[in-house]
Amino acid sequence: MEKWPDNKAWFLVLPVVVLVCFSAIIPLMTVVNYSVQDILQPGMGFFVGTEWFERILHDERLHGALQRQVLFSLTVLLIEMPLGIAIALALPTRGWGVSACLVLLALPLLIPWNVVGTIWQIFARGDIGLGGAAVKALGLNYNYTASATDAWITVVIMEVWHWTPLVALLAYAGLRAIPDAFYQAARIDGASAWAVFRYIQLPKMRGVLTIALLLRFMDSFMIYTEPFVLTGGGPGNATTFLSQFLTRLAVGQFDLGPAAAFSIVYFLIILVFSWVFYQALEGMGKGASK
Amino acid sequence: MDLTWMAWTLPTAVFFITIATLLAGMTVWDLAQPSVARKGFLPIATTRGDRFFIGLLSGAWLHLAWLGLTDLPLWYPLAALVVWMIVLLRWG
Structure with missing residues (x-):
């Protein structure tokens, strides 16, 4: 293999390395340190070994939060990915409509997360909210503060409303990057719309869809603010996902040791999922380009 | 400091x-x-760094599974991890 004699370019990534050290690696090391100690107050901790890990691994509440989290992430991914691609395919490709659609699409992404929660909290209320009142007018007994199913549906719809535009914008960017020659060749061959999508558009969007899938999975798996504002994790624990469970443990009960141990497990779950997704999509890409 | x-x-x-x-x-x-990417017993082509990452990650999960499922000391999964890491780097 050819070796590069000049490795000065590595110095250009040094600022990023320093930044990542301060923002991620040093805090992560601190969390690992906390996870093996009983922290009574800052500067006063007792080594407890793996006790916190054993406790959280056997915690039924954590198992429940994990199951809800996996179900939530899978549900939103299954809706957001196809919907985002469909929206991108339906968007205009020229004229003033492009800018108008892109601005409209980007709007939900510009709203702060806690405001998204508040908007939906009011919108979904049966008494004063437009959405809630409309559903009630259809004769459905809808109340997201009392029914677990209603709360779930509301949180999923909110998440889909908030983040599908990201998938759509990324997919749209991928679509626009396809040279016209591909479509011309497809027209000459008399390819159907489905064939164009399956053999030209989808493979060409692979890169952006990988990014969209990874971003959406990780974001949805770490979701906190929106359900916290909308449902507060309720009714009961119906919409308490991992982040909220973790926050209750760390901030609410000040159980820093178990919370740190749980954070590490959480981190490892995200790492595994992201890596598996990445490998799967890389493999798919290689298969498609053959 | x-x-x-x-x-x-x-x-x-x-x-x-x-x-x-x-x-x-x-x-x-x-x-x-x-390192050059090559295919061993793992289902994907990997470089040495990939295999090291897979080894560390599987080691972390092995230790967690051990903690969750048994009461035996953690020296056993640690020994298993060392062997697994060598096998992975050599034949993975």
């Missing part, structure tokens, strides 16, 4: 020093002898 806020303990310090040493070793190894 005061690092007491990081709540260091001897076992975690040893853990991080080991990881850092391994990473530094892998970097030097790769600079001296750049």
